[in-house]
Amino acid sequence: MSSGPAAPLDALGRGERLPLARLLTRIENGDPSVRPLLPSLFAAGRGGHVVGITGPPGSGKSTLVNELIGEWRRRGRRVGILAVDPSSPYTRGAILGDRIRMMEHAADRDVFMRSMASRGELGGIAATTWIAAAALDAAGYDPILVETVGAGQSEVEVARLAETTVVVEVPEMGDEVQAIKAGLLEVADIIAVNKGDRPGADRAARQLRAMLSTAGGRVERKPPPVLVTSATTGDGVAGLADAIDAHRAVARSPVAARERAESQVRRALADLAAERAAAASAWDETVRAVAERELDPITAAERLIDGNS
Amino acid sequence: MNDERREDRSRPIRVIIAKPGLDGHDRGAKVLARGLRDEGFEVIYTGLRQTPEMIADAAEQEDVDIVGLSILSGAHMALLPRTVQLIRERGMDDVLVAAGGIIPDADVVKLKEAGVAEIFGPGTSIGQIARYFRENARRPS
Numbered sequence: 001m002s003s004g005p006a007a008p009l010d011a012l013g014r015g016e017r018l019p020l021a022r023l024l025t026r027i028e029n030g031d032p033s034v035r036p037l038l039p040s041l042f043a044a045g046r047g048g049h050v051v052g053i054t055g056p057p058g059s060g061k062s063t064l065v066n067e068l069i070g071e072w073r074r075r076g077r078r079v080g081i082l083a084v085d086p087s088s089p090y091t092r093g094a095i096l097g098d099r100i101r102m103m104e105h106a107a108d109r110d111v112f113m114r115s116m117a118s119r120g121e122l123g124g125i126a127a128t129t130w131i132a133a134a135a136l137d138a139a140g141y142d143p144i145l146v147e148t149v150g151a152g153q154s155e156v157e158v159a160r161l162a163e164t165t166v167v168v169e170v171p172e173m174g175d176e177v178q179a180i181k182a183g184l185l186e187v188a189d190i191i192a193v194n195k196g197d198r199p200g201a202d203r204a205a206r207q208l209r210a211m212l213s214t215a216g217g218r219v220e221r222k223p224p225p226v227l228v229t230s231a232t233t234g235d236g237v238a239g240l241a242d243a244i245d246a247h248r249a250v251a252r253s254p255v256a257a258r259e260r261a262e263s264q265v266r267r268a269l270a271d272l273a274a275e276r277a278a279a280a281s282a283w284d285e286t287v288r289a290v291a292e293r294e295l296d297p298i299t300a301a302e303r304l305i306d307g308n309s
Numbered sequence: 310m311n312d313e314r315r316e317d318r319s320r321p322i323r324v325i326i327a328k329p330g331l332d333g334h335d336r337g338a339k340v341l342a343r344g345l346r347d348e349g350f351e352v353i354y355t356g357l358r359q360t361p362e363m364i365a366d367a368a369e370q371e372d373v374d375i376v377g378l379s380i381l382s383g384a385h386m387a388l389l390p391r392t393v394q395l396i397r398e399r400g401m402d403d404v405l406v407a408a409g410g411i412i413p414d415a416d417v418v419k420l421k422e423a424g425v426a427e428i429f430g431p432g433t434s435i436g437q438i439a440r441y442f443r444e445n446a447r448r449p450s
Contacts, residue, residue: 017370018400018401021370021371022372025320025323028320029320088346088347088349092321093321093347093349093350093351094352095346096351096352097353099353099356099367100356103359103363103367106355106366106367107362107363107366113370115353115371117351
């Protein structure tokens with residue numbers, strides 16, 4: 001760790017695990033030593049397929065991820081997993097429990113699984129998850145699965161990071177109107193109706209297909225495939241892995257790649273602007289002025305940016 | 310405002326709570342996990358029936374500061390020294406290993422010699438454990 005800034009990257013290339021784990025810790029902590037590494041970290045990427053797995057709490061995301069790991073291992077792939085669980089807004093503590101479902105792969109040298117706490121982010125992943133995914137890519141994992149916190153309707157941040165987003169639903173997801181609401185289902189590239197061994201799974205899948213084919217997902221995209229899976233029996237898991245693999249090419253079309261890049265740059269820009277503004281000398285005074293209603297928040301933001309660009 | 314931002318950046322201590330061996334009682338481990346969460350720790354809970362290899366591999370990938378082993382089965386002399394050994398073999402020299410459960414005093418001495426830093430018996434409060442962890446976890450890198 002003390003042998004030059006690029007040392008951890010060399011170790012990643014050799015498939016060493018502890019240096020990767022320690023780099024992930026520095027990434028998560030927003031350690032200042034990470035910033036100068038970023039260009040070489042991204043340049044060292046090996047084109048691993050970044051796959052987001054999201055859906056409501058208890059829909060079986062972790063169990064399904066566990067089955068997908070097994071499926072891809074049988075196909076000879078090295079699988080990286082980032083599993084995010086929520087941090088307490090009060091104590092900042094967290095229970096990271098996604099490993100419980102995945103321990104059978106713990107000792108497999110070709111599976112690397114890391115739990116992350118959301119650390120104050122509300123979009124379903126942590127602010128640093130995308131950099132962690134880049135580190136797993138540089139370490140040669142492919143695919144890289146990003147499992148979000150249990151998501152409701154609007155935790156769509158994972159779609160910014162993932163090339164392919166899988167939304168996991170359950171047969172009891174609700175009526176047809178749920179399928180046409182904006183939000184989570186809209187960012188789905190693939191929908192898995194999990195717990196497919198329960199009654200109503202096929203009907204839920206049919207309803208989803210019918211509603212999505214008329215209401216559409218994102219504009220001018222063809223509706224996402226809706227698959228029925230059972231993480232407990234393994235039924236449908238191979239088909240889901242096939243669908244994810246097949247989507248890789250779609251996700252890498254110039255149009256899709258550009259759209260994702262734009263979204264990533266916008267987010268980075270917003271974060272950077274906020275960070276710089278908050279470090280500015282005018283910060284305290286400007287915030288005070290908003291608090292005392294002398295200034296509106298948008299004018300305040302303009303002044304902070306104009307004063308510091 | 311700035312205080313809040315600074316606080317966001319300070320790093321929570323990461324702990325893995327694991328149950329080595331075959332005993333099926335994890336109420337205590339879960340209560341501890343929840344209590345440590347409330348104390349501001351990030352707690353990775355692995356569930357039941359873990360081998361020392363699985364625990365060491367998980368600790369490595371998670372880059373935890375502390376490994377907490379909960380054991381009630383009586384197999385602690387077989388499992389705990391082996392777990393410590395595997396953790397050290399993976400290069401995690403600075404990771405604190407502690408245990409909790411029903412462990413006879415005579416074994417406590419031997420386990421400490423084997424590298425288990427502390428052993429918490431019945432009646433230990435979560436506050437005591439949290440304090441011990443805060444005082445003895447490796448310093449932020």
